[in-house]
Every structure is written in C-alpha cells, then in structure tokens.
Amino acid sequence: MTGFPAGAHREGMTAIPDTATALRLRDLRKEYRVGQQTVIALDGVTLDLPRGSFTAVMGPSGSGKSTLLHCAAGLDRPDSGTVELAGAPLGGLSERALTKLRRDRAGFVFQAFNLMPSLTAAQNVSLPLRLAHRRPALTQVEGALAAVGLAERAGHRPAELSGGQQQRVAVARALVTSPDVLFADEPTGALDTKSSHQVMGLLRQLVDEHGQTVVMVTHDPVVAAWADRVVFLCDGRIAGQLYHPTPETVANRLAHLEDA
C-alpha cells in the first residue's frame, strides 16, 4: 500500500506550526433563523481531535452532527467560537482563503459518493489536484487508487464499479491531497453490509498505518464501532463520549440519549 502521510507534500504553503491536534473546536455556536423561528443547531461545542485519531459523531436526527462537521471543515461558518484545522484558524478568512485551506488540508467523503460519471476512476481521483492547480502526478493518482485497493480499476467509470468500489474511489480522491483531516458524512449510508465493512476497514487502516485523522458522522452503531471514540451530540451539545466503542455499547448509549 502506498503511503499518504497526512499533510505531506503540500506545495506553496506558509509554515504553520505543527501540533498534536489536527482539529480544535472551541465553543462553537450556530443558529438558523427560519421565519420567526430560531433553531439552535450548535450550542457551545468544544472538541479536540488528536492527529491520527478516528472519531465518530452520533446523535438523534437534528442534533447538529452535519452542522458540526460542516463548521469544522470550513464548509460553513459558526456564529461564534473558533475552529483550527492543523493549527490554522479558519475564523476571519476570506471565502477564497477558506477554499484554498479546505483544498489543501481537508478531504471529504459523502454518502452519495459524488463522483463525476463521465470521468474514469483515475480522472475522478485527480480532480482535487486539478482544482488546486496542481499538476496531478501519475504516481500520486496511482498511489491513491492502490491505497484503496483499486489499482486495477483506474480506467473504469463509476457506472462500471460497485457501490463499495465507488466509495473507495471517493476515499482515494479525498486522500490524494494528503489532507490533515478526512471528513466523512455517512460514508456507508448507501452501501450494503459487505461494502460498508470494506470501506470502514479501509478508513481504519488509513488511521492505523498512515496516521490519517478521520472524523465521521454516522447513524449506524456497527459503523461507529470502527472508530477509537464516539462523540454523542444532543440538541447541539456534546452529551457524552465513548472510547473503545462496540456496537452494543454505542447502541445502548444512543438509546438512552433518544429516550432522554
């Protein structure tokens, strides 16, 4: 498997002090106003993700999981509080600077794969490099596909791949820029049990063998149990954490949250 040390091989970045914390969230608050109503989506969330850690975020529907992931990844801005991605504060950045930082430092995997149907697996994987105006080196693209076990499928289009293979291409695309943090929103939501197992095994391997930092939103206790830690959200607040989760301990904690 080709190595993708997190945060390596970045071009043209100013030196930012390296820290043991890949993501620092401090007192994040976010409200949405719909007509006369105000919904508090995040109500003071403070969380650190150490480098090389694998964190699952769980909670009832509407508890703020996606809002948290989006604010942490710089896809959305909190009303107050601070986000530091690999030591770089996101607050106060222009849209342009935020886009650049996101491209350089964050990788994304979504439930719906979001691959371009007309492009081959290799072309899909090279897209983030092209968008960042970096010349995609063949070895980088081949390496990312090899890392997800799809070296043989580089010339295949998404329709010629299974759902699990498509999601592995999406993981390769997220890895090709060597992101400091890989953000995954329901990465197995559209997969059957076997493919889900393969994709989670892959994420686990990236953390264990390459020190990748991963944070993932999921509704599935079996999926969450692949993480080192599960953070539970309820009404926009952290309602507990579980280290060394198992499907049973996660399901149990979740049931108590939903009853509360």
Ligand SMILES: Nc1ncnc2c1ncn2[C@@H]1O[C@H](COP(=O)(O)OP(=O)(O)OP(=O)(O)O)[C@@H](O)[C@H]1O
């Ligand atoms: N763009 C928006 N406009 C208005 N309200 C929003 C918006 N996005 C989210 N919300 C509200 O903020 C709260 C948190 O939403 P969020 O999507 O973060 O929850 P979630 O835990 O990810 O939910 P789910 O598990 O159902 O995806 C919810 O009450 C939701 O209705």
